[in-house]
Structures are given as C-alpha cells and as structure tokens.
Amino acid sequence: MSSAANQTAGHAEGVVSTAPRGTLQVIFGPMFSGKSTELARRIRRHKVANRQCIVVKYAGDTRYEDEPGRAEAGTADAANLRGCVVTHDRQALVAYPARALEDVDNVVHAFDVVGIDEGQFFGDLVEFCERWARMGKTVIVAALDATFQRKPFNDVLSLVPIAEDVTKLSAVCNACGCDASFTKRVGSSDETVELIGGEGMYVATCRGCHDLPASSFSGARGTNTHALAAASTPKAAFNASRTPQRPPSSASSAERIRKRTVGPEGTPVAGLVKTKGDVDTALKAQAGDKSAMSEIGDKMRSLAVMDSPATPGDAFGGFGYERSVGATPGTAARKKAAGLGAAAMAAAAGVAGGSRSKGAGGPGRSPYNDLAGRGMGAVARSPLASLR
Numbered sequence: 001m002s003s004a005a006n007q008t009a010g011h012a013e014g015v016v017s018t019a020p021r022g023t024l025q026v027i028f029g030p031m032f033s034g035k036s037t038e039l040a041r042r043i044r045r046h047k048v049a050n051r052q053c054i055v056v057k058y059a060g061d062t063r064y065e066d067e068p069g070r071a072e073a074g075t076a077d078a079a080n081l082r083g084c085v086v087t088h089d090r091q092a093l094v095a096y097p098a099r100a101l102e103d104v105d106n107v108v109h110a111f112d113v114v115g116i117d118e119g120q121f122f123g124d125l126v127e128f129c130e131r132w133a134r135m136g137k138t139v140i141v142a143a144l145d146a147t148f149q150r151k152p153f154n155d156v157l158s159l160v161p162i163a164e165d166v167t168k169l170s171a172v173c174n175a176c177g178c179d180a181s182f183t184k185r186v187g188s189s190d191e192t193v194e195l196i197g198g199e200g201m202y203v204a205t206c207r208g209c210h211d212l213p214a215s216s217f218s219g220a221r222g223t224n225t226h227a228l229a230a231a232s233t234p235k236a237a238f239n240a241s242r243t244p245q246r247p248p249s250s251a252s253s254a255e256r257i258r259k260r261t262v263g264p265e266g267t268p269v270a271g272l273v274k275t276k277g278d279v280d281t282a283l284k285a286q287a288g289d290k291s292a293m294s295e296i297g298d299k300m301r302s303l304a305v306m307d308s309p310a311t312p313g314d315a316f317g318g319f320g321y322e323r324s325v326g327a328t329p330g331t332a333a334r335k336k337a338a339g340l341g342a343a344a345m346a347a348a349a350g351v352a353g354g355s356r357s358k359g360a361g362g363p364g365r366s367p368y369n370d371l372a373g374r375g376m377g378a379v380a381r382s383p384l385a386s387l388r
C-alpha cells in the first residue's frame, strides 16, 4: 500500500489509528518574503523522503511564466515555465493551476503532500485544507496574510486556529532596508483587493514606511531614512534611531557613510564625520590605509565614549544603525566615561549624538560586548574595549 493510500485509509470508529496524521502548515508573509521559496523547499524535502507531492497554484496568476527561469531539476523545461509556481527570483516549481481547490479534489487522493501557492485567492481554501488534512495529507499553504491595506486577505486567517504550524516571514523593506512585514501597492491607485502584479506594482514595507508616498520607493532598497526624518520630537528621534537602517547594497561607500553620519538638516550624528576630509579618511580606512585607520583611532580615543566600530571604516558608519541626533550620551556611555575619569566624561558630554542607538546599556549587553564576539581589528580594540 502506498503511503498516500495508507494515510487516506482513515480510521475505523473507536479504533486508534497508527496511520500518519495529516497536518496543516501555513506560510504567511508579505510579498517578496520568500513564501513560494519556502513552499518549494518544503516540497523538495518531502520528495527526498519519497512522498508523493502535488503543488496547486492559482490559475489567475501567470506572472513570470513567459520568462526564462530556473526550473526544478528534471521536472520542467526552463524555457517553458507555464503552469509553474515562479518565485520573484525566477525559481520554478511544477504546479497544477486551478481557480478553485475543488477542481483538484479528485486528484489529491493520490498524493501524500499538497502544496498550495497564493492560498489567499482560493475561496474554498479553509474547507479543502481541513478536508485534506483530515484525509491524512500534509497540506502546506503559502499565502499573503494581508492585503496592500494591511487588512486580512479574504479568509486566510481562518487557517490559523485549524493549523498545526503557522510561520510569518518577512521581506526587506523597499524604502529603508528594515525587515518588512507588509505589502504596499505602488503601481496603481485601484483599490480592488485582487490585482495581480510583482515588482513595479507592489513593494515590501516595514511599519514605519508603509504610509510613505509611492514615490519614496523608487530608489534602491534601503535608501530611505524615514524614521529619523519623520521623528518630530527628541524622544521620537531617539526611538527612531534604534531602528536598524541597513546600508543599501548598491549604495557607494561615500553615500553610506554620509547616510549613517548625517542626520536631518545635515547635522553630524556620529561626532566623527564633520567635513569632506573626514569622509575621505573613512573611505581610505575602509580601503585599508593604515594612517587613516590610525587617525580614526586617535579621534575615537579623544572622544572616548563613541561606539567602538566594527571596522575602521565603520567608525564613521556604525553597525548599520543610525545614531540619534544631538542627544546627550546614553547612560552606559556615561558609565563608561565615568570609568575613564573626568576628562573622558567631559569628552562624552561633547560628543554630538553620543547616545547609542542599539543595545541596552546594562553590563551584560553593551555594544562593546558585541565587539568582543566579533573579533575586531585594531581600532575596535580601543581602550574602550578593555574597560570590561
């Protein structure tokens, strides 16, 4: 008896079944978060275990099918991805296109595992997931949990109480580079919920960027410093400064350094970079110039309470976190400075943006501790690092 047949045999009333139980697994997340990729990974894994797998995709979504892609080995012709689930990075997984899950009910009995992509579009999703899981199938659904307006997408959330496993993935915010849990529609003002599209029509956003105008998403991912720019009070600026702002991969070093060290209205936020010469020094240090590194080291020592950098170049850029603007040094910074004596304390007071944006200041969790684990270079092993 095949494992599928074994599972679908069901159990006689009152008899405890030894057959493998069905399960329902749900993969939620905004667009671009890797739901289809994760679905494909799980399906591949079941195939390794010799389980019979079928993947159902929504027939209304034929994105990328006419483009060349990387087809699943041995199962599809890369030149013909018709009917395949195609991820945003053009990996393909052979699938069965359907408008309703009812349409595949008669074939599902022959399979152990049923994958469903774009689950949010199937009006009978909840009914058939439950039915197939009860039949002993492993049902894996990839679906948007929310619409572009951050409302529940059709009935998908009803899967949560009947699922064994629910995962929510995140993408990369197209504006600031933070983790993105939401999708924003930027390519159309149409408010209809169902509107098929990919990049150009939708972007992934974090909470802070979701309400930005569509035009804010035209640049490279990670180029918008929404949180600091939008912060209107010192407290809001401090809170915003704790939000990771990853450097855009495509940005030049000079641009990254500028972004990480210049606050709203051009205020220097790290205290080290004030002139174009400083930027040049940082760039040289990043390129390995020893005299530039030493110059940065000297400056750091004179400022005493600056965050120790991950690399000499990062002395100007930090760990990928913005520092707050014009704030007084944080508690931990002050404590460290106190350990260095009055002169260092005075230096601490003089550091623009001296408060840290990452990590708590307690003894067990300071950014200096982070450095210890990173095995940093000469500048990172500054007198600050030996304070512990």
Ligand SMILES: Nc1ncnc2c1ncn2[C@@H]1O[C@H](COP(=O)(O)OP(=O)(O)O)[C@@H](O)[C@H]1O
Residues within 6 Å of the ligand: 029, 030, 031, 032, 033, 034, 035, 036, 037, 038, 086, 087, 088, 089, 171, 172, 173, 174, 204, 221
């Ligand atoms: N903003 C983004 N964040 C993360 N990945 C992105 C983004 N834009 C494009 N991608 C690409 O999308 C891929 C994920 O595609 P896919 O699995 O189809 O996601 P989903 O099914 O959740 O829409 C990533 O591996 C990456 O190559």
Ligand SMILES: Cc1cn([C@H]2C[C@H](O)[C@@H](COP(=O)(O)O)O2)c(=O)[nH]c1=O
Residues within 6 Å of the ligand: 030, 031, 032, 035, 036, 061, 118, 143, 144, 146, 147, 148, 149, 183, 184, 193, 194, 195, 196, 197, 198, 202
């Ligand atoms: C947010 C949102 C999305 N859609 C469409 C757009 C795409 O065709 C799919 C989602 O695909 P992905 O694999 O998750 O990238 O859904 C929509 O119709 N309405 C929306 O609000």
